[in-house]
Amino acid sequence: MASIGQGVDRVDGRLKVTGRARYAAEFPISDLVHAVLVQSTIGAGTIAAVDMGAAQAMPGVLAIITPDNAPKLAMKGGAQQAVRAPLLQDNAVHFNGQHVAVVVAQTLVQANAAASQVRIRYRRDEPVTSMDAALAQAYPPKNFRNGERPPDSRRGDPDTAFDGAAAKVDVTYITPIEHHNPMEPHATIARWDGDRLTVWTATQGISGAQQSLAGLFGIAPQDVHIVCPFVGGGFGCKGNTWPPATLAAMAAKVVGRPVKLAVTRAQMFTSNGYRPRTVQKLRFAADDQGRLVSMRHDGFSQMSQPVLGEFSEPVGLATEMLYACPNVAVSHRLVATNASLPTYMRAPGLASGNFALESAIDELAVALKMDPLEFRLRNYAEQEPHQNKPFASKALRACYQQGAEAFGWSRRSAEPRSMRDGSVLIGWGMATSTYPTHRMPASAYVRLGADNSALVRVGTQDLGTGTYTVMSQIAANTLGVPVERIRFELGDSAFPHAPVSGGSMTVASVGPAVKAACEAARAKLQRDGGEVAEASVDVKPGEEEHRYAMHAFGAQFVEVRVDAELGEIRVSRFVGAFDAGRVMNAKTARSQLIGGIVYGLGMALLEETHVDGETGRIVNANIAEYLVPVNADVPDIQTIIVPNDELVSNPLGAKGIGELPMVGVAAAVANAVYNATGVRVRKVPIRIEDVLV
């Protein structure tokens, strides 16, 4: 009966492949009308006038909402996820592609046609489109990691240690703007019944959406009902309550009818955040024994105009804790540009930061003439070196060993350009992955029948990762019943509270709540007898957070093939070995691992948003020209789960598996490209022209 860890099929798989899983835009709401966003075509300035004459007279048009006539929002409450601009509350244009009007019409076709006829006159200012040119104006974040810690840290004296060291690297790494591009674009249906608002929306956090919309419209949270049973991928861009959801609700209020607002793929590029560009300066040094003596990691990340909010890419987090180095300093700065607000994207901070960190470590190993894996082992941190705490568990050494073994790392030739297959250069590279184990309070409701069937409800989300399945397994396991006896429901704000599905913390947060509620219901049924027993419980993390450092780990190994003359780079082999704590479901876990690795390959070789330097407008706002990997780019991927039965981190021992596998992939690829070609590429994506020597 125990199904935890087994590769149980997705309980919602049949619904999905038969098209019956209902996504936000698909709810059949009667009397529905359609809203379309109109976006700015300048990068900075103000709206001088909106000419809606022609558009207003077009068939089916119900309303054209602009800053001139938009209802004023209450803007109350402090929900962290509430994005407060641009919401048509003033005439300012802060970036190219900013929402400047909403057209509502009877049909989508009518709304689209009218939207293209809305003419806007602007007073133009000069937009700041390049962060690289504005580094001198960098400023410290005000609210780094939501105020949980300062943006800078330091231990020892890295500068002095650097000066006297035997081997040094002093390098700058760059990562580009990347967009999440989930399969399902953002979509919202909003309906007002008096002062009560119902919203069907694609979100990673129904609680956040409820709080945010309540605050923005000045109503009580219990008067906002969020429904979101399925999400077609989020990767971070559905974490916040972005303007399109709010504007849908505003439009519904204006026309007095339910409104659907589905963001187009192109509009997604300025509607719901992105991974900001980073410039990272690293100064690392080691002694002649290969011991790290100094690490400085100064990160600059690109921002919108500050009035839109704040997001800082925390690139230095792993640098603080990954290696046993006595002298370490990291800093984080922001550079304001005329762009939309950046946000979390799969493995925020660590994806970008570890590309730089783990590439620079490779550079230092080369300088020391040491095998890069050996160099990492020599600097292995047995304790968390930044906070001086024990790790709740750390099986990274086993990841290195098992990954290296499976890959055949010991047969690597360290000399660049020394492994060849005809005209093709072969390179092997590796890098470390790590991601913090998060947990937040969560609640669950269980109704257990004497017939051993159970209904379990949590106001959590399933981004496509397998929440329905894994929570059903946890409930089944706790109750000792087959998975088919469990009905698990989520995605409704009327259900007990759960945190945002982000930070790889859903299993660690919601799982213990489900487990505890099941235990409580079973105890009640056994005690009281009868046909059914109900239980609602709230659980939260305990002291362990303060006593231990909690992180997941991994080791990534990759082989690339680079045509010596033509420069085409193809990944031919990949092995990732991971310590993700206990695995709940072998199948969904493998899906997360290979999905994360593929996401990392995209970062390494393909993904980049191109911004026009003159206008600040995105030039490749589509998925024909914003490249993500296709099947032909993805080699056989071997994933290894290193056993770890530790239960200190949380009652299920799950360390989080959604983000970990993409961390380090870009560095491993860059290190392999160096091994193949002798060219050290300090930016991603690595492209043909970077290796044409």
Added chain:
Amino acid sequence: MQAFHLAQPTMLLDALAIGNAADTKFIAGGTDLMQLLKDNVETPAQLVDLEGVGLSQIRADASGLRLEAMARMSDVAAHLDVRAQWPVIAQALEASASPQVRNMGTIGGNLLQRTRCGYFRDTGFNCNKREPGSGCPAIAGENRMLAILGGSDHCIATHASDLAVALTALDAVLELRRAGDAPRQVPITEFYRLPGTTPQIETVLRPGEMITAVIVPPSAAARNSHYLKLRDRASFEFALVSAAVALDVRDGTGRDIRVAAGGVGTRPWRLPEVEAALRGKKLNDDALREASSRAGEGARPAGQNAFKQILLRRAVLRTLQTASA
């Protein structure tokens, strides 16, 4: 998208007659045009759907290959005679787009697909090709994918078709028809125009004129032809640089040599300088290297696309080596 009238004729003559009306466009597979309609880049008043007019035969015999305009890319690529006699065509098609797009996309539509220049495809930008006189932001902007050959101060957009590069190497001829006119034949090397001061005019097609067929002569060189396409993504991406080579080698000497390149020119780019350097010569590696080093003479890179000059030479060399091996 703007409202348009849709005509669905079932006879070629009707299609030609309707197609001759003002502000009218033909639509074949729709894989390119639909996108441009949705994005308001194209706003015709009327579309003539060619689906019902037939015109999808593929015929190969001793006189050559005749591909009717509505033949699907996938059907042409799979055709056994095409694969045997004109392999560069099949290879170029199989390196194009995705299986799904190739199942819909047609030969005529492929040759008339519009450029992928991101500025052209977004009405939020200025673009001389879309709005004559509005300017070309690509020249000083994001131009990595754009042309190093054949550009002007008004436009440097690349022609994106792979098939057109293969057909350019093979000296294909396009058969064109317009209501009221006699059918005419135009060599593909004269079909595409350089942008000059009028980048909005891309071909010699007259208003209302239709491509009805592509005719490819047979040759020993065509039988030994190869296509190489270079790109960052292994599939489903347009060429950064591509090369089409058709080679007739006898006793180690190059007799008939055709070389064309894609991804580098504002139209499919024939490389006569490379051909001339090899004609009548012994095709040893030195000769191939020397000849390919001439590829792209007179190139004018715009910045991000400067690497294409080197890549072009190497792509040409590799393809020549493959074809002469």
